Amino acid sequence: MDDETAVGVAEKFQNCGSQARAARLKERLEQLLREAALVEVELSRADGAIKGVPHYSVIEGRAHQLGRQLSRQVQEQQMNELAAAHEQTALCPACKTRCSATVDKRTVKTVDGDAQLQEVVCYCDRCRRSFFPSA
Amino acid sequence: MTAVGGLFFPQREALGFDPREVTPGVRAKISHAAAEARSFERASIVLKHVGNLKISNDTVQRVMGEVGTELAERRDADPKTADALAKRPEEPPKMAIVECDGGRIRAREPGHGRGVTLSGEKGWRETKNACLINALGQTFTEDPQPEPPECFFDPKHVAKIAQTEALSVASPQAAQALASSDEIEDLAQPSADWRPKRKVRTVLASMECSRQFGKQMFREAKRRRFFDAAIKAFLGDGLPWNWSIWREHFRNFTAILDFIHPLSYLYLAAKTVHAGQADDVWSQYVAWMRGCWQGEVGQVIEELRLHQIKLGQPPADAPDSDPRQIVATTINYLNNNRERMNYPEYRKAGLPVTTAWMESLVKEMNYRVKGTEMFWNDPAGAEAILQIRAAALSDDDRLDRHLLQRPGSPFAKQPKPPKLKSQTCKP
Numbered sequence: 425m426d427d428e429t430a431v432g433v434a435e436k437f438q439n440c441g442s443q444a445r446a447a448r449l450k451e452r453l454e455q456l457l458r459e460a461a462l463v464e465v466e467l468s469r470a471d472g473a474i475k476g477v478p479h480y481s482v483i484e485g486r487a488h489q490l491g492r493q494l495s496r497q498v499q500e501q502q503m504n505e506l507a508a509a510h511e512q513t514a515l516c517p518a519c520k521t522r523c524s525a526t527v528d529k530r531t532v533k534t535v536d537g538d539a540q541l542q543e544v545v546c547y548c549d550r551c552r553r554s555f556f557p558s559a
Numbered sequence: 560m561t562a563v564g565g566l567f568f569p570q571r572e573a574l575g576f577d578p579r580e581v582t583p584g585v586r587a588k589i590s591h592a593a594a595e596a597r598s599f600e601r602a603s604i605v606l607k608h609v610g611n612l613k614i615s616n617d618t619v620q621r622v623m624g625e626v627g628t629e630l631a632e633r634r635d636a637d638p639k640t641a642d643a644l645a646k647r648p649e650e651p652p653k654m655a656i657v658e659c660d661g662g663r664i665r666a667r668e669p670g671h672g673r674g675v676t677l678s679g680e681k682g683w684r685e686t687k688n689a690c691l692i693n694a695l696g697q698t699f700t701e702d703p704q705p706e707p708p709e710c711f712f713d714p715k716h717v718a719k720i721a722q723t724e725a726l727s728v729a730s731p732q733a734a735q736a737l738a739s740s741d742e743i744e745d746l747a748q749p750s751a752d753w754r755p756k757r758k759v760r761t762v763l764a765s766m767e768c769s770r771q772f773g774k775q776m777f778r779e780a781k782r783r784r785f786f787d788a789a790i791k792a793f794l795g796d797g798l799p800w801n802w803s804i805w806r807e808h809f810r811n812f813t814a815i816l817d818f819i820h821p822l823s824y825l826y827l828a829a830k831t832v833h834a835g836q837a838d839d840v841w842s843q844y845v846a847w848m849r850g851c852w853q854g855e856v857g858q859v860i861e862e863l864r865l866h867q868i869k870l871g872q873p874p875a876d877a878p879d880s881d882p883r884q885i886v887a888t889t890i891n892y893l894n895n896n897r898e899r900m901n902y903p904e905y906r907k908a909g910l911p912v913t914t915a916w917m918e919s920l921v922k923e924m925n926y927r928v929k930g931t932e933m934f935w936n937d938p939a940g941a942e943a944i945l946q947i948r949a950a951a952l953s954d955d956d957r958l959d960r961h962l963l964q965r966p967g968s969p970f971a972k973q974p975k976p977p978k979l980k981s982q983t984c985k986p
Contacts, residue, residue, distance in 0.1 A: 479583065484584045
């Protein structure tokens with residue numbers, strides 16, 4: 425097997441590994457969502473929001489709220505991961521001084537309501553202003 | 560297996576589902592978009608980009624028709640029952656203000672579809688609009704604004720609000736002289752803002768005749784406990800049907816003629832009695848306008864009578880433009896309405912003296928129902944959009960309350976809405 429072929433096979437294995445992992449995660453997510461749906465249905469009975477045959481707007485409204493909550497949590501988690509993965513320092517975009525980075529919280533309006541996101545922020549002593557590094 | 564014709568869904572009614580495959584939440588979004596966007600096409604675009612929903616123009620129109628019909632049914636429900644659209648408040652309002660006015664809408668040829676319109680005046684249909692306002696006001700021992708506001712001394716402004724071209728040609732010199740007068744500026748400033756403040760407004764609009772519309776207004780007022788209010792007023796312009804409704808249903812409300820309405824009559828009469836003397840015309844208009852504002856309508860009528868004597872009585876076949884006829888019409892108009900022109904007393908009671916709230920509402924209605932490209936099916940389409948728009952403009956959240964509670968239909972086929980007929984009031 426020449427070098428080129430060996431690289432190709434390795435890539436193929438790696439892709440297969442990623443695909444298998446994605447499939448496993450997808451399955452787990454679907455299972456968790458099904459479980460969340462079951463818990464929500466049980467909760468809506470337990471807290472008295474749904475009794476007998478309700479107007480569908482009650483079912484729809486509660487389900488939609490849960491969906492929005494999940495969406496906000498996903499957005500928050502994605503931002504947490506991005507912030508955690510960022511380097512400890514960043515170059516000031518104006519003077520190119522290396523500055524140390526910290527993580528700040530900010531509340532933003534998303535299409536699914538207010539979410540509290542983490543964001544990497546640096547302060548440049550030379551320019552005397554904050555900046556938000558892009559990478 | 561059961562035949563398709565006999566299918567029914569026992570839970571649909573409680574769930575709020577019907578044969579249309581949309582949930583109550585989507586129906587609510589469609590209805591709001593149809594009520595606020597200027598066309599069904601625009602509503603469909605808003606739904607796509609804002610609501611993330613792909614809904615065709617035709618579906619928007621059909622849903623609007625269904626919801627409009629349901630709202631009309633609830634509007635006409637017994638006000639003592641929960642079927643009524645308006646919310647019954649725990650306490651009656653302290654100040655209840657009812658205003659009504661006519662409007663116009665363009666209709667298609669009845670029984671025809673898109674593109675079949677009637678030309679000119681034939682295509683216009685009359686609409687009736689009303690607002691019922693729970694207001695907050697204060698009372699005064701003295702008239703809080705004995706001099707008319709400055710705007711009534713501005714010919715252009717008065718022409719605009721009186722919706723007449725007559726005043727726009729008033730003497731500009733005279734107007735400038737008056738507008739710059741320190742005396743007027745000082746006197747025109749009210750000691751405090753005496754005008755009532757709007758708390759909760761609900762809106763009615765319909766293609767139905769004034770008799771039916773009066774009943775709609777009565778039911779809405781009854782449901783909102785307007786008849787139990789401590790202070791009650793009914794405002795309208797000079798249209799006879801306004802006062803027929805007042806006589807039939809709101810007789811114990813203080814009747815107030817919109818102060819703007821007599822202005823065009825007064826200006827035309829002033830122009831007639833001082834023909835060719837522009838400065839005198841404007842001074843005379845200002846004197847009569849101020850007289851009406853200060854509750855001296857009797858004095859204005861007396862002066863007009865003296866002019867009538869000088870000019871003579873109009874013959875039976877006199878045209879409207881005959882100076883004798885103009886003066887006679889003005890006297891007649893003021894005489895018919897003088898009981899509703901006691902403006903200083905209304906101001907002391909903290910009541911409005913113009914139908915500004917109504918005029919503002921008519922503009923909000925027109926935004927959705929009147930435009931160069933807007934033609935409505937007569938009367939079903941027109942009545943439906945009026946119901947949706949009126950509900951959307953009401954402060955009591957009635958559109959959402961209805962949509963999130965409306966019962967569904969247990970049957971596989973959409974029930975046909977009752978067929979509406981164009982209404983004309985029989986004398």
